[in-house]
Amino acid sequence: MIDLQNIHKSYKTGTNSLHVLKGIDFHVKEGEMVSIMGSSGSGKSTLLNILGMLDEADEGSYTLDGKSIRNLNEKIAAQYRNKFLGFIFQSFNLINYKTALDNVAMPLYYQGVKRAERTDKAMHYLEKVGLAQWATHLPNELSGGQKQRVAIARALASDPKVLLADEPTGALDTKTSYEVMELIQGINDEGKTILVVTHEDDIAQMTKRIVNLKDGQIIDDTRVQQVLAKNAANV
Amino acid sequence: MFNRDRWTEILEALNANRFRTFLTAFGVAWGIFILVALLALINGLRAGVSKDFGDFATNSMYVWTQQTSMPYKGLPKGRGFRFKLEDIQVLKDNFPQLTYVSPRNQLGGYQGSNNVTRNARTGAFTINGDYPDFIKQQPMDITQGRFISYSDIEEKRKAIVIGVDVVKSLYDKDEEVIGTYIKINGVNFMVVGVFQATNSDGNSEEEANSIFVPFTTFGQVFNYADNVNYMVATAEDETSITDLKPQILAKLREQRTVHPDDERALGNFDRAEAFGKVTGLFDILSFVGFFVGFLILASGMIGIINIMLIVVKERTKEIGVRRAIGASPWDIRSQIMQESLVLTIISGMCGVAGAAGLIWAMNYALDQSGPVDNFANPTVNIGIVLIALLILIIAGILAGLIPAMKATKMKPVDALRIE
Ligand SMILES: Nc1ncnc2c1ncn2[C@@H]1O[C@H](COP(=O)(O)OP(=O)(O)O)[C@@H](O)[C@H]1O
Ligand SMILES: [Mg+2]
Numbered sequence: 001m002i003d004l005q006n007i008h009k010s011y012k013t014g015t016n017s018l019h020v021l022k023g024i025d026f027h028v029k030e031g032e033m034v035s036i037m038g039s040s041g042s043g044k045s046t047l048l049n050i051l052g053m054l055d056e057a058d059e060g061s062y063t064l065d066g067k068s069i070r071n072l073n074e075k076i077a078a079q080y081r082n083k084f085l086g087f088i089f090q091s092f093n094l095i096n097y098k099t100a101l102d103n104v105a106m107p108l109y110y111q112g113v114k115r116a117e118r119t120d121k122a123m124h125y126l127e128k129v130g131l132a133q134w135a136t137h138l139p140n141e142l143s144g145g146q147k148q149r150v151a152i153a154r155a156l157a158s159d160p161k162v163l164l165a166d167e168p169t170g171a172l173d174t175k176t177s178y179e180v181m182e183l184i185q186g187i188n189d190e191g192k193t194i195l196v197v198t199h200e201d202d203i204a205q206m207t208k209r210i211v212n213l214k215d216g217q218i219i220d221d222t223r224v225q226q227v228l229a230k231n232a233a234n235v
Numbered sequence: 236m237f238n239r240d241r242w243t244e245i246l247e248a249l250n251a252n253r254f255r256t257f258l259t260a261f262g263v264a265w266g267i268f269i270l271v272a273l274l275a276l277i278n279g280l281r282a283g284v285s286k287d288f289g290d291f292a293t294n295s296m297y298v299w300t301q302q303t304s305m306p307y308k309g310l311p312k313g314r315g316f317r318f319k320l321e322d323i324q325v326l327k328d329n330f331p332q333l334t335y336v337s338p339r340n341q342l343g344g345y346q347g348s349n350n351v352t353r354n355a356r357t358g359a360f361t362i363n364g365d366y367p368d369f370i371k372q373q374p375m376d377i378t379q380g381r382f383i384s385y386s387d388i389e390e391k392r393k394a395i396v397i398g399v400d401v402v403k404s405l406y407d408k409d410e411e412v413i414g415t416y417i418k419i420n421g422v423n424f425m426v427v428g429v430f431q432a433t434n435s436d437g438n439s440e441e442e443a444n445s446i447f448v449p450f451t452t453f454g455q456v457f458n459y460a461d462n463v464n465y466m467v468a469t470a471e472d473e474t475s476i477t478d479l480k481p482q483i484l485a486k487l488r489e490q491r492t493v494h495p496d497d498e499r500a501l502g503n504f505d506r507a508e509a510f511g512k513v514t515g516l517f518d519i520l521s522f523v524g525f526f527v528g529f530l531i532l533a534s535g536m537i538g539i540i541n542i543m544l545i546v547v548k549e550r551t552k553e554i555g556v557r558r559a560i561g562a563s564p565w566d567i568r569s570q571i572m573q574e575s576l577v578l579t580i581i582s583g584m585c586g587v588a589g590a591a592g593l594i595w596a597m598n599y600a601l602d603q604s605g606p607v608d609n610f611a612n613p614t615v616n617i618g619i620v621l622i623a624l625l626i627l628i629i630a631g632i633l634a635g636l637i638p639a640m641k642a643t644k645m646k647p648v649d650a651l652r653i654e
Contacts, residue, residue, distance in 0.1 A: 075564065075565065078563035078566075081559060082561020095553055097248075158560075
């Protein structure tokens with residue numbers, strides 16, 4: 001599903017150049033649930049952004065679902081993002097003047113789906129994250145956990161192949177975090193490929209594979225026994 | 236492109252900061268309001284002044300005699316002279332382009348000493364000796380009876396046409412006027428018509444206080460013989476009287492044995508030229524109105540550009556989110572363009588509507604108060620409104636262009652990083 005080879009990325013700030021990713025080789029198969037770990041500043045987000053086509057690598061090759069992602073023009077990139085990828089951000093990034101339902105429906109809007117069908121589908125995903133009765137509420141009327149659920153519903157709405165989550169629980173308390181992880185695990189169980197960036201070990205343990213990043217390189221890549229969030233919450 | 240979803244998106248976005256949207260919209264509304272109102276006012280002035288030129292045949296000139304300023308063929312300089320009736324025929328024969336040439340004589344004045352009596356009443360009025368053609372050169376409404384006719388001229392009838400104010404001074408209310416007699420300088424005339432001036436060249440009062448006598452009768456009764464005080468010549472529409480003027484004057488000099496270069500011997504007033512000057516002045520005024528209105532509108536446009544830039548900057552993150560979700564640069568750009576366009580057009584419409592309201596109110600007030608000097612019927616033709624709207628549409632597109640370009644210049648990742 002995801003195939004990264006020798007990915008390099010550096011940031012130029014003034015005269016300095018910060019080499020953040022120094023040759024990443026990384027493969028993810030369909031249906032996997034992978035966490036990317038590492039200390040703050042280790043380049044986790046940079047990697048995820050390249051995977052999400054929000055940013056481009058300086059060097060290396062990237063293949064997503066058999067398609068080479070290299071020097072795509074923005075129009076195609078937008079289509080790929082819409083069709084193949086769903087994003088979940090630490091700060092939710094909902095549009096604050098749109099209702100929960102409209103937020104969820106947005107990827108479908110950019111897909112050109114008709115209004116009625118869009119509302120139907122969006123409602124379906126809101127139900128899936130357990131927020132059907134909050135459909136007409138604006139984001140600022142929702143709790144953090146609820147906002148993240150709306151964001152997850154939005155990420156799912158276009159039925160993407162891969163979910164990319166950058167510290168999805170970073171702004172949530174433990175209990176809410178586990179509830180959100182339970183939801184994400186459920187989505188993975190249905191077969192979706194999921195990548196979660198986190199620096200919290202307990203969250204990482206809830207995935208099936210942990211990739212450790214340090215100094216711009218993968219220093220460790222191990223499969224783990226998945227801890228079910230449902231059980232962790234009861235501890 | 237403008238489907239219901241887009242509308243919802245646009246209205247949501249504009250609604251998200253209502254006060255600012257309103258202020259921005261106001262700038263444009265104000266600009267187009269000023270533009271349209273200014274043009275309406277100028278049109279009103281133009282219409283008012285044109286009305287003062289009235290129904291006068293504008294392609295006309297007046298010619299009168301003064302004193303010669305050069306000796307010629309044994310005749311001294313400083314000589315006074317008059318046109319003769321035969322000169323009229325000479326002009327008609329030599330200049331087929333002239334539709335009317337009317338000789339005129341005048342006597343007394345409505346502010347002079349009393350020259351008219353009827354029974355016990357007296358009054359001072361201007362007495363004109365005229366040909367029937369004159370009413371075509373200076374139209375007036377005949378409210379009763381008729382104007383002077385050619386048989387009046389041929390038979391030198393003592394028939395007169397009197398102004399409405401003459402009626403007011405000499406008759407009781409509701410008294411029958413036609414067929415009654417009036418004495419002018421002691422001679423009896425029968426009233427055959429009453430007229431009302433349709434124009435007002437600033438002297439409608441004087442006109443309403445005047446009396447028309449057949450030219451031939453005038454000459455006979457008041458001892459003018461075949462002398463002519465002055466004449467009014469009107470050219471057909473295809474020929475400019477101004478172009479014809481030098482030839483006419485030359486012919487008249489020749490007729491009256493005046494040196495061909497003696498400019499001062501003949502006086503003239505060229506109505507076409509005067510009218511042209513006024514029209515030209517208003518063309519300039521209209522241009523100034525357009526220019527000023529456009530500048531104000533331009534400042535409104537800059538307001539929109541400004542606000543759209545701020546909107547784009549404020550919504551950088553939102554734009555990043557939208558792009559992460561799958562919005563193409565075109566989606567983003569077209570939405571910003573459309574927001575700007577909708578904002579411009581709606582506010583522009585409000586401005587046009589406001590101006591239309593003002594114009595309506597002015598027309599209403601004019602209707603209520605009656606005619607006002609130099610101002611009438613302020614209108615802006617639909618063409619100008621359409622042009623204004625076209626300008627608005629272009630302005631809206633232009634105003635959206637820069638912000639729209641800016642909105643997608645950033646990489647999505649950088650846009651998302653902004654707080
Ligand atoms: N746009 C940028 N410009 C310059 N430096 C950046 C930029 N984005 C990230 N960095 C730097 O790159 C390094 C890796 O950042 P990031 O991938 O966000 O780390 P993580 O998500 O693991 O905390 C950090 O040192 C960060 O300061
Ligand atoms: Mg990070």
